[in-house]
Amino acid sequence: MKSFEVNFDGLVGPTHNYGGLSFGNVASQSNSQQASNPKEAALQGLEKMKALMDMGFVQGVLAPQERPDVGALRSLGFSGTDAQVIERAAKESMPLLAATCSASSMWVANAATVSPSADTADGRVHFTAANLNCKFHRSIEHPTTSRVLGAMFADQQHFAHHAALPAVAQFGDEGAANHTRFCRDYGEAGVEFFVFGRSAFDSRYPAPQKYPARQTLEASQAVARLHGLSEEGVVFAQQNPSVIDQGVFHNDVIAVGNGELLFHHQDAFLNTESMLDELRRKLAARGAAFESISVPRDQVSVDDAVRSYLFNSQLLSRADGSMLLIVPEECRSNPRVWQYLQGLTSAGGPIREVKVFDLKQSMQNGGGPACLRLRVALNETELAAVNPGVIMTAPLYDTLTGWVNKHYRDALRESDLADPQLLLECRTALDELTQILKLGSVYPFQIN
Ligand code: SUG
Numbered sequence: 001m002k003s004f005e006v007n008f009d010g011l012v013g014p015t016h017n018y019g020g021l022s023f024g025n026v027a028s029q030s031n032s033q034q035a036s037n038p039k040e041a042a043l044q045g046l047e048k049m050k051a052l053m054d055m056g057f058v059q060g061v062l063a064p065q066e067r068p069d070v071g072a073l074r075s076l077g078f079s080g081t082d083a084q085v086i087e088r089a090a091k092e093s094m095p096l097l098a099a100t101c102s103a104s105s106m107w108v109a110n111a112a113t114v115s116p117s118a119d120t121a122d123g124r125v126h127f128t129a130a131n132l133n134c135k136f137h138r139s140i141e142h143p144t145t146s147r148v149l150g151a152m153f154a155d156q157q158h159f160a161h162h163a164a165l166p167a168v169a170q171f172g173d174e175g176a177a178n179h180t181r182f183c184r185d186y187g188e189a190g191v192e193f194f195v196f197g198r199s200a201f202d203s204r205y206p207a208p209q210k211y212p213a214r215q216t217l218e219a220s221q222a223v224a225r226l227h228g229l230s231e232e233g234v235v236f237a238q239q240n241p242s243v244i245d246q247g248v249f250h251n252d253v254i255a256v257g258n259g260e261l262l263f264h265h266q267d268a269f270l271n272t273e274s275m276l277d278e279l280r281r282k283l284a285a286r287g288a289a290f291e292s293i294s295v296p297r298d299q300v301s302v303d304d305a306v307r308s309y310l311f312n313s314q315l316l317s318r319a320d321g322s323m324l325l326i327v328p329e330e331c332r333s334n335p336r337v338w339q340y341l342q343g344l345t346s347a348g349g350p351i352r353e354v355k356v357f358d359l360k361q362s363m364q365n366g367g368g369p370a371c372l373r374l375r376v377a378l379n380e381t382e383l384a385a386v387n388p389g390v391i392m393t394a395p396l397y398d399t400l401t402g403w404v405n406k407h408y409r410d411a412l413r414e415s416d417l418a419d420p421q422l423l424l425e426c427r428t429a430l431d432e433l434t435q436i437l438k439l440g441s442v443y444p445f446q447i448n
Helices: 026-030 038-054 070-075 082-092 094-101 142-152 217-226 272-285 302-308 335-346 380-385 394-407 414-418 420-436
Strands: 003-010 059-062 112-115 125-129 159-162 179-182 191-196 234-238 255-258 261-265 291-295 314-317 323-328 351-357 373-379
Touching: 003 038, 003 314, 003 380, 038 059, 038 351, 038 394, 059 142, 070 082, 070 094, 082 094, 082 414, 082 420, 094 414, 112 373, 125 142, 125 217, 125 373, 142 159, 179 255, 179 261, 191 217, 191 272, 217 234, 234 272, 255 314, 272 291, 302 335, 323 335, 335 351, 373 380, 394 420, 414 420
Parallel strands: 003 059, 125 159, 191 234, 261 291, 323 351
Antiparallel strands: 003 373, 112 125, 179 191, 255 261, 314 323
C-alpha cells in the first residue's frame, strides 16, 4: 500500500504579535515589542503550503486558536464581561494579556508527537498533545489542540489520541519539535528518535545553565509508552546543554531528519557517536541504511545555525528518491550558511536541492519552516480517513487567502491587544474558518 508523509501546516492566527514571551528563544526576545503584520504572516505561511502542494506533496492545514484566551484570563481572576476581562488584564498585567493573545499555536511542530501506525502496538496512528508547560502562553494551547486534532483525525479505527502529559516541569513536553522518525519507507516500521534537554529525576544527566531545557527524558519516555512503541523502535538522545544555552530551545533548531537521513550540527547532541551507532543498528534491523550528515562548527557555527535556522528546515523525499531542503530566506542572507548549502547540494549526497521561502513574520518569533508543520505519515487508507476539509487544494488555498485578506489586520502592536474588538474579529474569523475546514465546534466560544 502507498504511504505518504503529510505536512499539516499551522495557519497563523489573527493575533500574531511579538510579545517577547519566550526566554531562551533568541528571536522572540530580540524582536519583542516590534509591530507585527498578522495578514502578511498568514499569507507567507499559506504560500509555503501552496508551493509544497504544487510540487506534488500532500499538504494539510491546522487551524489557529481563539485569542485572546478569555478563559485563561478568567482562571487568573479577571472577571466581568469578556471586554471587561481584557480591559482589566491590560490595566493590571499587560504581560498576562500578551501571553493570552499569542498566536503561538501556529508552530504546530509543538502541537503533538505523532507515531505512524507501522510503529505502534495497536496499528493505529497515535497523537499525544504537547503540554508545552515551560511557557504560560504555550501551556494554554493543548485543550484546543486536542479538539482540533480530534476533528481532523476522527476515525477511531485508525487514529488514537492521548491527552497532554501531567502539566508539571518534570514532564515538560514540546511535541514533534524534539522527535524525528527514521524509516526506509513511510509505511514500514521505523525508529523514532526522541531528543530531550534534561532528566527530571536522574541527576547524572547534565542540564543547561542559562536557558531552560523544555523537554525531559521522562516526558519522551511516557509518550513512547503511550504510543506502544517497541524497545527496538526507539532511541532517546540528549541534546547538548551548551547549545540550549546558545538559543537552541528545541532540537529542530539544530537537527532535522527524514527517511534514512539525519542532518545535524556537529554540536547538537551529547554522546553523538554512540547515539549514531544505536540509530544505525536499530535501523539496520528494520532493513534501513541509516546515514548522517554532520555540519562542522568551523563551517557553520551554532550562532549561525540559530540565526539562519539552517536546521529548522523541511527535509522532503521526492519521487526520484532524492531529497529537497526547504529553508528560510535567512539562510540565503547568511554567507557561511549559503556557501555550505551550495557545497551540500553539489556534493552528490542525498540532498540535491534547496528551496528558499520568506517566512520573516514567523521567523522573528523563532519559528521557521519546520516549526510551522506537523508531520503525519499515513498510508492510503488512513489518508482517506482524514477529514478532507483540512487537505490543501487549489480552491482551498484561494478560499483561505480570501479569508485572511478579509479578516486580518496588517499591523498589531502591544497596545492593540487591549482592544476588545480584536477578540470579536478573531471569533468571527474562526467561526467562518470552522465551516471552511469542516471542523465543527472546536473553540471555547463555540462550545460554551
Ligand atoms: O515556543 N515562539 C515559539 C517558537 C516555537 C518554535 N517551534 C519549534 N522550534 N518547533 C516558542 O518559543 C514567541 C512568542 C512571542 O514572543 O510573542 C514564541 O512563543
